[in-house]
Amino acid sequence: MSLRLYNTLTRRVDSFEPLEPGRVSLYTCGPTVYNYAHIGNFRTFLFEDLLRRWLQTSGYDVFHIMNLTDVDDRTIAAAREKGVSLRNHVDPFARAFEEDRDWLRILPAHEQPRATEYIAAMIRLIGNLLEKGVAYRGEDGSVYFSIAQFPLYGRLSRLDRRELRAGASERVSSDEYAKEDARDFVLWKAAKPEDEAVGAAWDAPFGRGRPGWHIECSAMALELIRKRVGSDVLDIHAGGVDLIFPHHEDEIAQSCAYTGREHFARYWLHGEFLNIRGEKMSKRFGNITTARDLREDGVDPGAVRLLIFQTHYRQRLDLTDEGLAAAQRASSRLGEFQKRLTDSRSGSDSPRLSEAAERLRRDLTEALDDDLNAPRAVAAMFTFMNEGHAALDGGERSGPIALSAWELAEDVLGVTSRGTVINVPTGAAASVAPETGATYGETPPPGSNEELEKAWALHWAVQRKQAKGVRDYAEADRIRTLLRDAGWEVRDGKDGSIEVVRVRRAS
RNA sequence: GGCGCCGUAGCCAAGUGGUAAGGCAGAGGUCUGCAAAACCUCCAUUAGUCGGUUCGAUUCCGACCGGCGCCUCCA
Known part of the structure; x- marks a missing residue:
């Protein structure tokens, strides 16, 4: 059996077949660099890292794109508050993100485009949508996407026939009046003085302004895969569950309207949320935990990965101090074992070890092929560790079969740690x-x-x-x-x- | 109101229509000057509750109880 993945588009576990055999284009929604990325963000990036690594291990030539959102309401607000330019505010956080990413052993994407570097591509895309009549200029000078022109709208989130929640009518904001339909979303926001103040406005044929939230992903993904793999359809697009609506739904609308293709991405994967001690992370609760918080607390990156991979990516995960401590302990044990296994290396494997290694390889493959079942994959590592220790205690030696199986597992999962x-x-x-x-x-x-x-x-x-x-x-x-x-x-x-x-x- | 999810040992968490992986914690033992690590043994006849389908259900169906997510810029 080969790889099967849960596709939000079909709401099923589908067997994975890339458009072009052996090659996979993967786009993952990256961080908004207005602040340090928190551990919830990283849970998603970790799930995507596992996906990327497993695809590569399975023999696919993967082309991975992760964007950095460096212009949006939050980055602009934060820059204004500090009284610096958008660029000056965002750069340190972009660097911090890369540090944290590396610390957590997350592979860097092959391309990490920043929104502000792809303004021209966005303008081309929006211009095209205007020409096609699926976008229009509102009274406020902004450009909107017209849902009415896109019958397939709602395919991903299945919220097509949704109505405004009872009692939510007062949520209609000022720009709603500029839209033809309440569900229309903004592609290009007319420049305001606040945007100009921090250097967040660009000239476009349809007026000076800045990108809407969703447009960057479409523009950058299409630009890059066209250049790199000569396609205008992604194999996989991944992100957090909260992005299903409206972000991904809107990406599909604008991208497909632009390319005329049935799909923007053929497989949509979404990772569940991570909560802190039972609560959603938010400024209001003051419970935002960043990767650097954990690092400063002396937690090993392998322990963080283990903690996160011990729960399936489509299951909600609650981060607690006890959970962290348990993961730290278990991760250290795996690290100690890895050292012991390596130190006892010899020319050949004992039958017991080679048998255990084959089982590890088989269980790992079965688990990860089954919609990235990391908890089972990790369990296979523990089972092998226990068997390995017992064999080594009995005077047996490890050889290439045991070592390569273990390395395979650890390369994909990266859950071991060895402290000082x-x-x-x-x-x-x-x-x-x-x-x-x-x-x-x-x-x-x-x-x-x-x-x-x-x-x-x-x-x-x-x-x-x-x-x-x-x-x-x-x-x-x-x-x-x-x-x-x-x-x-x-x-x-x-x-x-x-x-x-x-x-x-x-x- | 609409769409959807979850409820498994002290804690965390998988698989499965035929009597429950793995981790943490815990108990006893081996080893050790003492310890740690490691090893050996033990640790849910039971799956929120109540019904139904079935030879058989934790796994399918229904109801109820209890937690929770999304419904326009939050991974």
Whole structure:
């Protein structure tokens, strides 16, 4: 069985067949860089990363586009508030996004177009829609897409016959009066003084203004796939569930009206939301957690990936401190095992290990082919780990079959982590007294950085080793305790090796 | 009002019309100067409730109870 994916368009799990065999064009909606991307955004990007990696692992030549929205109401408002240009406001957040993305081991897209770099393409697209009569200029000077000209509208969200919610009539905003139909959406917003103030306005044949929300995705996706794969239909378009309506619905309308094709994308995939302790993340609740928050808390990226992949992408996920702690622990165990497996490498696999490896490969493939069932894929890794440990305990060795199967799984999922580990030198008692002659206290140096803290931990690990050497076990245990209080665990190996492992961040 | 989702062990979470993966936590044991790691053993006869279909349902259908999402710029 090959890859099957849940397609929002059909509301079914469909078997995946790209337009052109062996090649996949993938467009994913990226972040709006008005602020740091939060962990909910990253849940979606992580699901898309899994999709991308699994497609590649399955042998597809993937062309992946992820946009960066650098002009919209929020970016403009934020720039104004700070009194800087749109560009100056947005650039640092674009860089921060890339840092966070890399930290979470998310592969960068092959193309990462920014909306402001594709204004010309948007203008061409909108101009074409105006010529075709599916778009019109409103009284306010903005350009709108006419739903009435596009009979297929509502195909994706199935909200075509929706009515305004009872009691919601007061929501009609001022620009509603400029539209012919309340459901029409804006393609080009006439420039306002606030836009001009931050450099968010461009000239166009149909008036000076800025892009509407949806137009960038259509313009950039079509431009790039036309250039790169010579097509005007995407194989897959993915994003968060909240984008189904209106964003993706509107993208389909404007794109298909423009290309005349039946589809803008043949497969539409949507990832569910992540909540924080049962609540949706929002400024109002003050519960926005960013990737950098987690990093500063000492959480490993592998743990974040594990936590997210332990729930299916179409299932809502609640982020809690307990869940994070459990994932951190499990991810570390996987990392420890990976090291052990690699260290015990030898020429060939024991039968037990090669059998377990084949099972891992098979279970992983079955799970991910089945609409990216990451929880099952991860479970296969744990099963292999348990089997592997037992085999290794029994004196067996790992070989290429076990290692390659494990690497396959870890390459796709990226859920292992190995925190800070200090190897205490073997042999005669090493002196680690710092050159500066400073003496170490029994608690880590205040305000110390990573290097200083490691030096401190190593110092005490050596003291403990010396105490052990003279059988002063009371002192050895006392040092074990003080290290543990600072978040370091001492592990004595059977072969006399000693490791000091960071088990938690000293607070 | 419209469209839709969820309810599985202390917590998180999968599969499946034939008697419940995996993770975290927990219990006992092996190993260890002590520990940690690892290993061995144990940890839901039970799936929100009540009905129905079926030889058989957690899995299908219905009702109810309880949580929740979307319905114009939020991943």
